Amino acid sequence: METKLLIPRQPYQILLSEQYLKKVVLDYGISHFYECCISDGVSEIPTSVPDGCIDVMFYWNKDLSEMGADVIGTPLRPHAIGVHVGCHYFGVRFLPGEPFVFEPLAFSELIERTVPLSDTAENRLLIEKIATAQNFEARIEVFMKMYLPKYITVCGNAAVESMNRQMIKGILEKKGNVKIGDLAWDMGYSERYASRVFAENNGITPKKFCRIIRFQNALQEIEEQGSKSYCFRDFEEIGYYDEAHLIHDFKEFCGQSPVKFINEIIREKTERLKIL
Numbered sequence: 209m210e211t212k213l214l215i216p217r218q219p220y221q222i223l224l225s226e227q228y229l230k231k232v233v234l235d236y237g238i239s240h241f242y243e244c245c246i247s248d249g250v251s252e253i254p255t256s257v258p259d260g261c262i263d264v265m266f267y268w269n270k271d272l273s274e275m276g277a278d279v280i281g282t283p284l285r286p287h288a289i290g291v292h293v294g295c296h297y298f299g300v301r302f303l304p305g306e307p308f309v310f311e312p313l314a315f316s317e318l319i320e321r322t323v324p325l326s327d328t329a330e331n332r333l334l335i336e337k338i339a340t341a342q343n344f345e346a347r348i349e350v351f352m353k354m355y356l357p358k359y360i361t362v363c364g365n366a367a368v369e370s371m372n373r374q375m376i377k378g379i380l381e382k383k384g385n386v387k388i389g390d391l392a393w394d395m396g397y398s399e400r401y402a403s404r405v406f407a408e409n410n411g412i413t414p415k416k417f418c419r420i421i422r423f424q425n426a427l428q429e430i431e432e433q434g435s436k437s438y439c440f441r442d443f444e445e446i447g448y449y450d451e452a453h454l455i456h457d458f459k460e461f462c463g464q465s466p467v468k469f470i471n472e473i474i475r476e477k478t479e480r481l482k483i484l
Contacts, residue, residue, distance in 0.1 A: 214380060215239055216259040216301060217427045219473045224250050224291075229344050236359050237306040241351075242299045243344045246291050256289040257427075257462045258282055258420045260304035262318055264325065266347075267295040268339035275339045277325035279308065281318025282420070284412065286463045289322060298338055298347045304421060305376035305410060309355070309362040316411025330354070371395055372409040375402060379414065384422030385447025388414045422447050423461045426454065430470060 213234050222228045225244035232240045239261065260282050268275035269292075280289065291297070302308070307315060311326050325331050334354050341347045378391045391414075392402035406414040425446045448454040458466050 212428070214304070214383070214421065214425055214428060216261050216304060216424050217431060218253075218256060218259060218301075219427065219431070219469075220255040220257070221253050223473070224253055231344070231348065234303070236352075236356065237302055237309070237363060239301045239303045241344070241348050242301065243297065243347070244299075245296050246293075248294070250291065251293050252291055253289045255286045255463060256280075256283050257286050257423075258284055259301075259424055260417055260420045262302045262306065262308050262315065263299055264310070265297050265299045266335055266338045267292045267297050268335075269295050272339055275335055277331070277335050278322050279310075279313065279318060279325055280322045281315070281320060283320050284416070284420075286461060287320075298344070300351060304380060304424075305373075305417070307362065309358045314409070314411075316409065319411045371397065371402065371405055375406055375414060376417075379418055379421055383425045383446050384418040384420070385445075386418065388418070419457060420461070423457050426457070426466075427462075430466065431473075 215232055215234070216239055221242075221244070224247055226247055227245065229243040230240055231242075234240075262282070263280040264277055265280060266275075266277045274292065274295065276292075305315065308318065310331070311328075313323070325335070334350070337350045338347045341350050374395055375388075375391055378394070379386060388403055389399040392399045395402065403414055406417070410417065412420075426443055426448070429443065429446070443454055448457075455465050458464065458469060462469060464472075
């Protein structure tokens with residue numbers, strides 16, 4: 209299986225959209241941008257799956273009488289995420305483990321939480337500009353103009369990566385299939401110390417983060433195959449040592465088996481998703 213970068217998935221989000229636009233970045237701490245109009249009458253995404261990411265979802269209705277933005281942390285198990293009925297959405301999914309640079313909210317504080325973007329003059333202006341921009345590409349440009357200076361200040365000037373960021377990078381490079389002791393040894397720390405620092409920064413253990421990243425890589429493999437069947441050999445490189453292992457993680461993280469996931473998701477996703 210060829211090496212590819214992870215683009216974290218929330219497949220059930222696509223199913224509730226009339227159309228779903230997506231633009232992959234994989235730089236500046238951003239995984240990708242997306243835009244969708246949630247179908248009429250939908251008040252929640254019934255299944256949000258663990259992805260190790262923070263999202264910001266901007267929303268507005270047709271007459272702009274309602275607009276705002278929510279910051280959404282990663283779930284640790286499948287659960288529902290509320291949406292604003294009748295609103296259009298523009299979202300930013302940050303890379304797994306990436307800190308939130310808009311305001312002093314730690315990654316660990318956002319796990320399994322949805323909070324409004326803080327009500328500052330700068331954020332209100334950003335929300336308004338995104339809601340009134342002409343199209344998806346214009347909204348991306350508006351966001352990046354405000355985001356990049358913050359990202360460079362917080363993350364871009366570090367001469368040496370922190371241990372936490374090095375561990376996240378190592379886990380992503382190995383698709384979650386790595387021993388924490390090996391990562392810690394390579395950085396000159398004990399496994400116990402590295403695990404403690406990681407948990408303090410991210411609110412979950414590095415082993416749990418590895419499982420989430422491995423699961424997301426499996427999702428990516430299944431979706432890119434675009435098939436209603438799968439071969440277990442495709443997942444051995446990710447670190448699933450047998451089919452029961454794969455099925456166990458799918459049931460824990462998305463509530464169903466890989467076969468059921470494929471049957472429910474793949475056809476509908478293909479019809480709605482447009483990658484720019």
